[in-house]
C-alpha cells in the first residue's frame with residue numbers, strides 16, 4: 387500500500403522549479419508547473435543523470451536531461467526523445483495543508 391511522504395512547502399516552490407529528494411532507495415524529482423506539482427523518478431532512464439538538476443520547460447511540461455539531452459514529460463515520466471528509450475516512474479502527488487506529498491509504494 388502506498389505511503390504519503392511530505393516533501394516540501396508548496397509556497398516555497400515557483401513554477402518551473404525542480405527539487406531532488408531521496409526517500410528510502412527512491413530518488414524523486416519534484417516539479418512545479420502552472421497546473422500543479424508532479425513527481426517522477428530522478429534517474430534519467432538513459433544513464434541515470436538527475437532530472438531535477440536538468441532544464442525545465444514549464445510551458446511544454448518537459449525536462450531535458452542535462453547529460454545527453456533526452457526529454458521527458460514531467461506529468462507522466464514518458465520519454466520523448468533519444469537517447470532515452472524508456473520512461474521514468476511517475477509518482478502520485480497531492481497538496482495537504484500547504485505541504486506537497488508524494489505517494490511511494
Ligand code: FES
Pocket residue numbers: 430431432433434435451452453454455456468469470
Ligand atoms: S543520462 Fe540522460 S540523456 Fe543520457
